[in-house]
Amino acid sequence: AQSVTQLDSHVSVSEGTPVLLRCNYSSSYSPSLFWYVQHPNKGLQLLLKYTSAATLVKGINGFEAEFKKSETSFHLTKPSAHMSDAAEYFCVVSESNNDMRFGAGTRLTVKP
């Protein structure tokens, strides 16, 4: 069965500096991978997804992630953090339409 590990429970960056949120996955197949963002008191919003096409995936709000099969990683990056990026981020792995495994989440804090 698939699983996902988010390596940091909390990441703090200064506004204007790069963001790196790390995610490693385990899967017996070629899975789909997703990053979702959850702002306080809101639902989960899809940031980007990987579905076996290009390994570098661009998402909304300037985020991107790179699928690295050799490292079983799908880290989320952004060149320059904005205050509005402060939120909880979830990495998700899926091997079928009815089975998504969520990571524990990484809380991103952006300091002015």
Add this chain to the structure above:
Amino acid sequence: DAGVIQSPRHEVTEMGQEVTLRCKPISGHDYLFWYRQTMMRGLELLIYFNNNVPIDDSGMPEDRFSAKMPNASFSTLKIQPSEPRDSAVYFCASSFFLAGGPRGNEQFFGPGTRLTVL
């Protein structure tokens, strides 16, 4: 499209009362999921439906929880009787099966219902 709609957005009730949460999935989606989110346990899948049929309810905590999907545009999650430990945010999500598509399609989440049981 309005997205996934959930009601109520907030619910405060007393222990022992019945609670009903409602969800309207995105039109055309054939999968519907109910999740519970707490600080302690994170996001947990409770149950999911495919074409209105419950497929896997192994995540439902106990018999006090039940879910129905009488038609493609409506689902309910009921807790009877409610207990303080049921306090959480409950999310509904929907997705569609893409024939010939990738493994796993993204789920679209509603805004959630924040339940407080006193």
